[in-house]
């Protein structure tokens with residue numbers, strides 16, 4: 001609540017939409033890579049189409065492996081967009097106030113250009129390893145939770161209904177964010193590192209010094225808010241995916 005109140009007071013309601021333009025532009029591409037890689041990996045592993053899979057018992061090992069492969073691939077697509085989003089969201093200086101230094105980045109494109117000038121093109125992938133470690137297992141769990149729950153909520157050899165897609169998708173989002181939050185905290189800190197002076201010598205140093213200075217609870221910061229948003233976001237994501245897949249195939 002303190003964060004919400006201070007953000008509103010210092011940056012008005014616009015403060016809550018900071019850094020949004022890049023994720024909006026990238027989320028369609030990132031989800032396309034995520035769900036496309038998942039579906040095709042599962043097709044390769046189980047050599048059954050989505051329709052055939054509904055009628056057969058599901059190999060949950062294949063689901064987890066296919067989801068993890070998708071998580072690994074999408075993390076690299078996501079990395080530059082996520083870095084720019086985190087850098088813009090952490091600019092808490094008010095936009096224009098006399099006597100106060102303006103924010104470092106004027107917007108997403110200026111942010112991208114500054115990072116490339118200061119750190120080279122590889123700078124856009126700062127924190128990518130943390131993103132890969134965060135997303136690879138947790139997206140395996142994401143699809144496993146969805147497939148398991150939707151199977152459990154649907155009577156045999158029937159297609160999951162819309163309510164099942166929404167409920168199973170929502171809980172898949174919460175489950176994956178609960179496991180991902182500790183690495184998400186580390187990922188964001190690594191992405192903010194290098195902005196002024198380098199604070200961490202690497203990913204492990206970031207984990208150890210964060211725990212030492214702020215206690216183990218630091219790795220679950222933002223989990224409540226993340227879960228509150230994860231249910232509706234992922235309920236709609238799986239609902240749309242399933243219906244589009246049926247409509248298109």
Ligand SMILES: C[N+](C)(C)CCCC[C@H](N)C(=O)O
Pocket residue numbers: 134135138139142173176177180230233234
């Ligand atoms: C793997 N991790 C938990 C990070 C994300 C899983 C859900 C991703 C979804 N697009 C969302 O924004 O919630």
